[in-house]
Amino acid sequence: FSSLPYQIFLVFGWWYFLLYVFAQVALLIFKKIYFVYPNGNFFSEASLLILLFGIESIRIFLGKKGNLTERLLSVVISLLLTVPVSCGASYFLWWQTYVLRIDLIMSTIFLGFLSFQTIFGIFTLFTS
Numbered sequence: 001f002s003s004l005p006y007q008i009f010l011v012f013g014w015w016y017f018l019l020y021v022f023a024q025v026a027l028l029i030f031k032k033i034y035f036v037y038p039n040g041n042f043f044s045e046a047s048l049l050i051l052l053f054g055i056e057s058i059r060i061f062l063g064k065k066g067n068l069t070e071r072l073l074s075v076v077i078s079l080l081l082t083v084p085v086s087c088g089a090s091y092f093l094w095w096q097t098y099v100l101r102i103d104l105i106m107s108t109i110f111l112g113f114l115s116f117q118t119i120f121g122i123f124t125l126f127t128s
Helices: 004-034 041-069 072-080 082-095 101-126
Strands: none
Touching: 004 041, 004 101, 041 072, 041 082, 041 101, 072 082, 072 101, 082 101
């Protein structure tokens, strides 16, 4: 039941996500300094990033532990949590107040990691 490719994508996805969050925080600070945000938008986007960090941390933890301990329920919950994480990444890709080219690149890579993690997670479920 345990899948090495799934585990590899979860581990590398986690490290990329940490880079992604660090970059998004830096970009939010940059945008706050150099651009004018409509009232309340900056704090909404910062709050969404914090929420995204929390959900993704839980998702990766459940996916890794579920895969290694061969617990089907943990992997299923991890796969279900991919939906809100994908929505958050899509927000930073398309709908945040100011979208820079680096936002497009980093969010697209993050969504790519989410896609591969989902594919390998589903494959792991069906081969168990």
